[in-house]
Amino acid sequence: MFGFGEKNIGIDLGTANTIVYVEGKGIVLREPSVVAKSTKSGEVIAVGAEARAMIGRTPASIQAVRPMKDGVIADYDTTVAMMKYFIQKALGHSSGKPYVMVCVPTGITAVEKRAVIDATRVAGARDAYVIEEPFAAAIGAGLPVMDPTGSMVVDIGGGTTDVATISLGGIVSSRSVRMAGDKLNESIAQYVRQKYNLLIGERTSEQLKIDIGSASADAAKEIKAVPVRGRDLVTGLPTTVEISGTDVNKAINESVMAIIATIKETLEETSPEIAADVIDHGIVLTGGGALLRNITDVIAEATQVPVSIASDPLDCVAIGTGESLKSINVMKKKQ
Numbered sequence: 522m523f524g525f526g527e528k529n530i531g532i533d534l535g536t537a538n539t540i541v542y543v544e545g546k547g548i549v550l551r552e553p554s555v556v557a558k559s560t561k562s563g564e565v566i567a568v569g570a571e572a573r574a575m576i577g578r579t580p581a582s583i584q585a586v587r588p589m590k591d592g593v594i595a596d597y598d599t600t601v602a603m604m605k606y607f608i609q610k611a612l613g614h615s616s617g618k619p620y621v622m623v624c625v626p627t628g629i630t631a632v633e634k635r636a637v638i639d640a641t642r643v644a645g646a647r648d649a650y651v652i653e654e655p656f657a658a659a660i661g662a663g664l665p666v667m668d669p670t671g672s673m674v675v676d677i678g679g680g681t682t683d684v685a686t687i688s689l690g691g692i693v694s695s696r697s698v699r700m701a702g703d704k705l706n707e708s709i710a711q712y713v714r715q716k717y718n719l720l721i722g723e724r725t726s727e728q729l730k731i732d733i734g735s736a737s738a739d740a741a742k743e744i745k746a747v748p749v750r751g752r753d754l755v756t757g758l759p760t761t762v763e764i765s766g767t768d769v770n771k772a773i774n775e776s777v778m779a780i781i782a783t784i785k786e787t788l789e790e791t792s793p794e795i796a797a798d799v800i801d802h803g804i805v806l807t808g809g810g811a812l813l814r815n816i817t818d819v820i821a822e823a824t825q826v827p828v829s830i831a832s833d834p835l836d837c838v839a840i841g842t843g844e845s846l847k848s849i850n851v852m853k854k855k856q
């Protein structure tokens with residue numbers, strides 16, 4: 522397909538995590554989308570897991586930033602530096618610039634899409650192409666995207682939730698909302714601050730969500746409370762508070778409801794034929810948010826459609842992006 526020795530890669534450039542897929546090898550890199558920089562010179566100090574460990578713990582001279590926000594590039598130069606590092610790390614010493622396929626949320630503007638393509642080129646790609654995230658997720662989840670049957674995929678990532686119905690190799694209807702894992706973390710931190718006067722960091726609220734978060738109020742009652750350390754807003758001193766499953770459920774409920782509303786709206790605008798197919802095959806969840814406890818039950822109850830989680834939900838978009846490298850020649854002609 523390409524010249525001898527050329528490597529082609531797929532990148533799931535996520536708000537929370539970046540995953541790199543190398544053609545012929547599969548997923549070779551999976552790291553948080555975080556960069557630590559010198560506040561003075563802007564020099565990159567660490568990227569990925571090493572930089573993530575620094576969040577909330579940096580001295581004034583270092584800043585740990587997440588250059589992607591809500592599924593799009595928030596800090597262009599830092600995104601370029603991060604991608605450059607990941608591309609080099611994924612390809613090792615192999616020579617030649619790669620062709621790169623990057624996934625983007627469905628709802629982004631032409632300018633935002635252009636920024637992703639430009640950043641990928643500046644980061645070292647011979648050329649860059651984009652694929653819509655839910656389409657990649659559906660391929661990665663093993664859905665029959667090319668068949669004349671409707672499939673529905675809901676990708677709940679860090680920055681965005683992308684919902685789409687797919688049939689005959691294309692997206693039939695889709696919605697993207699900037700409401701996903703990060704919003705849940707923010708809501709938990711806000712709830713804990715308001716109810717317990719306790720200030721907790723981004724990593725602590727995410728850990729609470731993963732450890733004791735549930736989308737179902739009933740199921741949340743059964744979850745054991747955990748001690749959480751933070752700073753008391755009144756005394757200013759470090760302190761420990763017990764946070765329950767119900768606390769976390771209450772904190773995230775509004776965001777979960779917004780995700781469900783988006784799924785319902787997308788279902789409402791599909792043709793009767795596709796809706797019938799979706800009822801037969803069910804809705805498939807991908808992305809890290811699919812791992813939230815009882816999320817399948819609450820979506821199934823609200824939509825009256827069976828819901829399942831793809832195997833390896835965190836990897837689906839990257840696998841689908843990688844798989845789509847096969848069709849890069851066709852996409853080249855279209856762009």
Ligand SMILES: Nc1ncnc2c1ncn2[C@@H]1O[C@H](COP(=O)(O)OP(=O)(O)OP(=O)(O)O)[C@@H](O)[C@H]1O
Nearest residue numbers: 535536537538678679680681702808809810812813
């Ligand atoms: N067990 C879990 N329970 C709930 N949420 C989880 C769990 N594991 C991971 N997550 C959440 O999944 C999100 C990351 O998912 P993913 O890697 O699919 O997103 P992303 O691709 O980086 O984001 P986006 O697609 O929006 O750009 C984070 O918000 C993380 O907290």
